[in-house]
Amino acid sequence: MFDNIARLRRFNRAVTREVGALDHSYLGRGRPLGAVRVLQLITRQGTDIAHIRAKLALDSGLLSRLLRALEAEHLIQITTDPTDRRRRTAQLTPAGAAEMAAYDAIGYAKATETLNRAGNRQQSLLEAMDLIATTLLRDQLEIRDADPNDPAAIACLQSYYDLLLEKIDGLTPDMLTLPLSDPDNYRAPHGAFLIAFSDDLPIGTVSLRPLEATIAEVKRLWVAPHAQGQGLARRLMQAIESRAKSLGYIHLKLDTNEALTEALTLYRRDGWSDIPAYTSFPATHWLGKTL
Template structure:
């Protein structure tokens, strides 16, 4: 399967389809999370557009099969959000590739530090983050997050 990763608008139809699938995954795995807590289109979509952020889609055979996004938190720190890979595309290193691409993008935008929040029920994601140099940090968001991580880009 040949995969390409491109910039996308977070309000584009394929981006919204990926985000809906990501939200479905969260609803299946996180107790206490409700659909009302997961708005689409993203109310903060503008923060995931250049020059403040980025929204990336992974494509195979004309279908969007993964996404990840980045938004500015402050002058030196950005937040990685909404990493998702379609079930049929998992186990091929695509999540790792998306994370590497968004980290590269953050560097090119001048960020020195990245943060992310997650939930302990998302064990494959947590494992990926730890395996790629992310470390626990102080909480900076609320439920549904119960794990917070950071990574230096230096």
């Protein structure tokens, strides 16, 4: 059996070569990859420099040098917040926006070429990439509010419904509503729709809607397969329970199906207990929790 460390280091070398990390001119446009990664995080509306530093884990000296170089090329402009002199913002200029469009076009073509090399194994390759990226970016995972009709929310719900259709016998697509028929119930101040993002890719969701004045229902906990096993489901449940408490709810309910064994195990381990049935099929188990 091949040494696991050697396999990982081989993978690192392959990625380094593929992305051009050592090239003085990334994608042939005259700048190293580090400068381009900084440029990618800057928007026309402006990006806080502290956010860029945290996102890329750069020391302030290196980031300052990269920003000065981009500014000298007239690709960005840097401003200081008049109310807080310590806060600086970088903003794309029209020339910077045009340069990013050129990088995006070249990058898209290169990514297409890489996927084409995989032939009929593209899906397996993408799933492996998702697993690796989510693992490496675990420290940058963010749970954020979303509107229930946002495209990211719809994508998460579709993946959740796909899972239900795969797992639950007798469930059919016409029993599932997409988009949600009652989106206002998942918006403040009534409820919430949370999405877990890994570098802006949605990888998990959970939501909350009101049932009575002090009772709310937790709905549609889902975690992408490549993000499972890292404690994300528990983090989402803790986040939605905290949100429910902040909205004034005292009791929570949820329903689930016996086929979703991992979810049932999580709920029971986190203090949810059986309650009388309050919904019908596809639910087979009903649980409650007092906050």
